[in-house]
Amino acid sequence: MIPQAFNYEAPTTLAGAIALLQKYGSDAKIMSGGHSLIPMMKLRLATPEHVIDISGIKGMEYIHEEGGYLKIGALTKEVALEESKLIHSKYPLITDATKMIADPSVRNLATVGGNLAHGDAANDHPAVMLALRASVLASGPNGDREISIDDFFLGFFTTALEPDEILTEIRIPIPPARSGGAYLKMERKVGDYATAGVAVQLSLDASGRCHQIGIALTNVSAASMRSTRAEEALRGQTLSDDLIQKAATMAAQDCDPNADLRGSVAYKRSIVKTLVTRAIHSAVERAGA
Amino acid sequence: MANITVHINGVAQTLDVEPRLLLVHLIRENLNLTGTHIGCDTSSCGACTVLMDGRSVKSCTVYAVQANGKEIMTIEGLAQGGLHPLQEGFKEEHGLQCGFCTPGMIMRCVDLLERNPNPTEDEIRWGISGNLCRCTGYNNIVKAVEYAAKKMQGAEVPAAETVA
Amino acid sequence: MSPDFDPIEAHLTMYMTTQAPHAIRTVIALVAGHVGLSEEKIRVIASDIGGGFGGKVPVYPGYVIAIAASVLIGKPVKWIEDRMENLQADSFARDYDMTCELAATKDGKIQGLRIKTLADHGYTDAAANPSKYPAGMFSICTGSYDYGVAFTEMDAVYTNKPPGGVAYRCSFRVTEAVHAIERMVDRLALEIGKDSAQLRMENFIKKEQFPYHSPLGWEYDSGDYGPALQKAMDIIGYDELRKEQAEKRKNGELMGIGICSFTEVVGAGPSKDFDILGIKMFDSAEIRVHPTGKAIARFGTKSQGQGHETTYAQIIAQELGIPDEHIHIEEGDTDTAPYGLGTYASRSTPTAGAAAAVAARKLRDKARKIAAYLLEVSEEDLEWEVGKFFVKGAPEKSKTIQELVFAAYTNHPQGMEAGFEATHYYDPPNLTFPFGSYICVVDIDKETGSIKIRRFVAIDDCGTIINPMIVQGQIHGGLTQGLAPAMFEELIYDEDGNMLNGSFMDYLVPTSVESPKWETGHTITPCPHHPIGAKGVGESPTVGAPPAIANAIIDALSHLGVTHIDIPITPLKVWNILVEKGVIEAV
Incomplete structure (x- = not known):
């Protein structure tokens, strides 16, 4: 199975990626791990003219607590969630879900941001983040905006992200004791x-x-x-x-x-x-x- | 066309590739490393598993351009001065029959043992759950991984037990 | 597959993943000889072909098109089929609708069997069956039990599906036959309220009845069914499990125990009855021992991971005394290997393995003559022990096989042909009838219908075991491949004939997690007509596993009035039954 030909871009900064989105508009698709997009492209269910690979952008892979939130960088790989002691001890819901996403080799590349931004109700993280009452950070030409997870999934493969926005962070309120x-x-x-x-x-x-x-x-x-x-x-x-x-x-x-x-x-x-x-x-x- | 440099089995390879070229096709067609197989095309079977920067990935679901600047290891690069303990384990424990899944299975298990040097049977079974095998029923693959785990921890591994 | 036609030499070389390279060559020559594809100019090379399981026996349309393309353009052509094409357009194994009736006395003595089958064969029959057996060996359906009367008939229908009827790791429709009888025996046990193990024990063909003539015409070579079932029961703790099941039922928990005591029919086959397109189903071995005592042996079969390289070398080593590491085994090149019908239907050891033993014995006879000459005694005065001949009563006077082989090239008796080579085409006098008893224990989650195989014990009897590790490996793999149609794999079509699950995302091949840790064991009842008593084993587990699993699941639900569920038995089917029986309520 061979995907349709496309133009490949690999920006190394978030600003660069957003600029490319502005340039190519709805003909472009963001790719991080590629494990939702590439299968669809191989089946030619998706035929973007431009693929913007954001996996080379530094500083978007992290898991830490800060200011009352667990913050997860959108490019954080599933395997990092699976192996995180912090996640395991305080957010077992995420560990449970991550371990059941596809298989270990897929989890080595697939990212939590991609899993959400794909807008597929068959993916596992959307329900996890809804239950955790998370919000996501969308970065666009005008800066960042925080979107409540309740407002993020709009319909079948549709999210609240604008065509020139990239999901960059997931914020989960740190749960209280008990x-x-x-x-x-x-x-x-x-x-x-x-x-x-x-x-x-x-x-x-x-x-x-x-x-x-x-x-x-x-x-x-x-x-x-x-x-x-x-x-x-x-x-x-x-x-x-x-x-x-x-x-x-x-x-x-x-x-x-x-x-x-x-x-x-x-x-x-x-x-x-x-x-x-x-x-x-x-x-x-x-x-x- | 995109110009990429991929370090395959320790050798830097610089090539012009179409962005849509899949990593598995780069490996098999451009570089003639046919130990990496294509079994399903839907990232379901794991026959195409290789290591990218030390982690197992399904090369049918990675574009060659994504491997730019990365270290790729295929089954051909695994043996260094003798079989790798996993290869030895698969041989000793009859962990392969037709061999189609074997290169992908072994590359997956390299990653598995790297992260979990002493896995339980259950951890091995979940760890290889993205790699299908039609021949072995998995019993002996589990044993092969256990053999390699012991060997890599420096233990003397007795020859395969006699089958009852 | 890659046909490479050389227009100058009019020579066609085909690199292909076939289980039957010689047969493919002949078929092409028969079909296209008149347009220049003459058989001496066709070479089929099958190297490491991956798994076969029956699917790589036939000639597919893609092969023909690729050959034609290569002939037309005079260049090598490669035909690649991806997995989705493979699932959607390749031949499928079976779509059998079987209506079964079993006659028995009230206390459970089986009297007769009648099976009517409607068999879907797609747009054309893809079964590479022996010519005289259009429904394969389905008539083994009388199973492991002794009764006098049986009848079976089959209507084949053509539909708009891809060609139907290739093997799925099964010797020509034995899976379907075994499923029918093993389900019926459980059905009978349920009907009369008798334990299904006991019912089997009471109806088994007895050891002293072999060779046993089945009501549908087979001569079972050898068998001893009771000990195999008893061994499986002992290992799994059958009586305890039945007690546990009774307790669980009281608490509303669902647990089932399923047995399958199958009889296989493999090793096709005797030339009087078995041919494919007229070519008799013998198979061959050619052994060449070089002057220094190292050998190459070639065969008409083609390993797909069954370990022929090991097993054949062991047979020759055992017969000739040459260490197996010095015996190189080669198959799959029609220019070099002797003619044979290939590897499928668990036939390699029963046919080519037998040929290896007979060819080696021919060489041993020649070695005896040379030894007699060198030791200056008569042949009758010599005794063989593996690796050497010695003079009776004077063991210090001996010649090793290596010395004798060297002499065959350097110092052979006058009048004797030089060299040390033998070929044998083995025509088996009968088929072989491996058997076994499997027991499966399942636990069912009654809220979701999820089925967990708690344990599975497989006791196989494939006659003499040549390599225990390989035999065990074959059984492990066959069991997982039997689990697949029992609980997971099927090709699903909508009403318009569109396939709905044409990729591995929806065609559910079991992983290491679904596949339980198989427990295996064996009994040994040698085949009386095979030179070393072996029967073949590759397909027994695929044939035996589905009814054991189905019987276990149905057993878990039998107290609710469930008597049968078609395979694959999925959680969805179980859940539907539980709702229908009022065990759970839908939302």
Whole structure:
């Protein structure tokens, strides 16, 4: 499989990359690890005239806490997330999800920024970031703007990024004490896109009640989605099995999956219900309930 | 055309390539290193796995231009004065049959053992989950990696156990 | 494949990934001889071809087009098929719709079997079956059990799919036959409430009944089925597992145990019955021992990773006493190798392996004559032990095989032909019938339908084992390849005939994570008609694994009234059943 010919640019600065975006407009595609874009180009589902490879831009690979946020550089590779002790100890939800993205060789090149900016609801990080109540930094000709993750995924392969903007950073509020998260994914075999995936991040208050909770779903809607109704049902409540079941049912009702080779609509809803239930239990356990 | 320099198995190669040329085609067609195979074209099978700056990548899903200035190692570059412990492990433990997946599998495992010198069976199985093998049923690949892990840590490895 | 036609010499060299290089050469000569592709000017070279599993036996349209292109332009041409083309346009293995009926007494003595099959063969039949067996060896479907009556018929239909019927690591439709009988035996066990292991034990053909004449006409060479099943039961702890299952059922947990006690039919085949396009299904070995006692041996088969280089060298080493590291094995070049039908249907050891033993024995006979001459005794006074002849009662008077080979070139008896070479075309007197018993244990997550293979024990009997490591490796690989159609792989079409899963993203080849850690073992019941008692093994596990897995999954659900599920059995199918049976509720 040979992609259509294209012009290749490899800017070494962010400003240079943005200038190229301004020059080429919608005929250009940003590439970081290339593991979403290149397969689409090989299948000729994507035929950009210009590919702007931003992987050579220095200073966009980092994972650190600063000013109340976990900040992840957009070019941070999946493998770095997978191996990060900080992520593992405080953001297990991210570790869970990262380990289930494709396979180790893909994770050596694929980046967290690319996974989000691709706008594919089948990708795993969108739900993770929705559950973590993250925001992303978009850099363009007029500087940076912070976009709440809730406003980022607009629809099928569509994000809030302007054609001349590049996603440069992900910001996640540092969770308070007694927080926990989990990501669960049903897949036909290892490395597959999710039949359904569920990300849960929650915090418990001193009395053990659910203080904050984010519940988001993978590959069961055109755009990556949160289940706000399920979150609201649990916020401020003691998380009884009964209540968790009810919230999980809401998430299953609120998602909007398509029937495909991975399963029927009813099946996917049922998987969502099961995984939400299990992910909440796991998150509570990790929160040290 | 783009002018790139790629260090392949320690040798700098400067070439003019089309941007759309895939790294695996550069390796196989331009440089005649046919140990790297193409098995699926959809980054599902791992037959094309090589090391790029020491990390395993699927060369069917990398453009040659992305390898500009980078160190690429293919299976041909692995043996240095005798077989690499992984190659020896695959040989001793019957870790290959038809050999089609083997170069990619071994290059993947070089990276795996680099990061995790003493993996459990479960870690090996997850570690090679992006590399398909149709012949071995994976049992003996796991054993081959365990053999190499021991050997690379300086342990004497007994000859393959007699099969019951 | 790369045909390279030289217009000056009118010579065609084809580098190709074929399992049957000689047959391909002949087919091309038969079809295109009249336009100048004369067989002596066609050379097929198959070097390391990757895995074959049956898919690399046929002649594909791409081959023909590439040859024609090379002949037309007088230059080498390369035909490359990518994976998506391979999945969408290459031949597929099977699409069998089988309706099975089993007759038995109330206490479980099997009396008869009837199977009607509708077989989809795509737009043309791709099965490279022996000429007299248009439905392959499906009639092995009576299995490992002793009963007098069986009937099977098959309707083949043409559809707009690619050609159907190539092997999928299976000796001509044995997989389908074994799946049918092994599912039916479990169905019977369920029907009469008898343990499925016990039911098998009670119905097995007994050791003393061999050679056994099956109701559909086969002569099973040898077998001892009970010990293989018993061994598998002992290793896996069968009785304990049944107890655990009963406990789990009380708690609403789903656990299943599945057995398959298969009989294979491989090693095609005897020339009286087996040919492909009229060419009898013998296979060949040619051994040349050089003056210094080092040998090259060539064969009509073609290894695809089965380790012929090791196994054949071991056979010759055992028969002649030349160390195996000094025996070079070569296959796949039609200009140098003796004629043979190739490697598929687990036939290499039963045919070419036998040819190696017989050719080596011819050489040993010649060595005996030379030894008698050199030691000045009669041939009858000589005794052989691996590597040398010695005089009976005077072991210090001996000649090593190396000395005898050297003499064949330097000091051979008057009237004897010089040199030390032998060729044998082995026509097997019968097929071989490897067998085995597999037991699989699964746990099912009743909320998601996910199926986890907890353990899988495979006891195989392939007769004499030449190289234990290679045999075990074949079994491991075959088991994973049997797991594939049982739970993962299928070609899915929409109602308009479009393939929906034409890449490895959706055609689900199992990874190291789905594939369990296989546990293997063996019993040994030698083949009575093979020179060294071997039967072949490559396909047994692919044939035996699917029913063991299917039986385990169905067993986990049988108390809910489930009697059958078509393979591949996916979590989705299980979930649908659990909803239908009211075990879980859809949202």
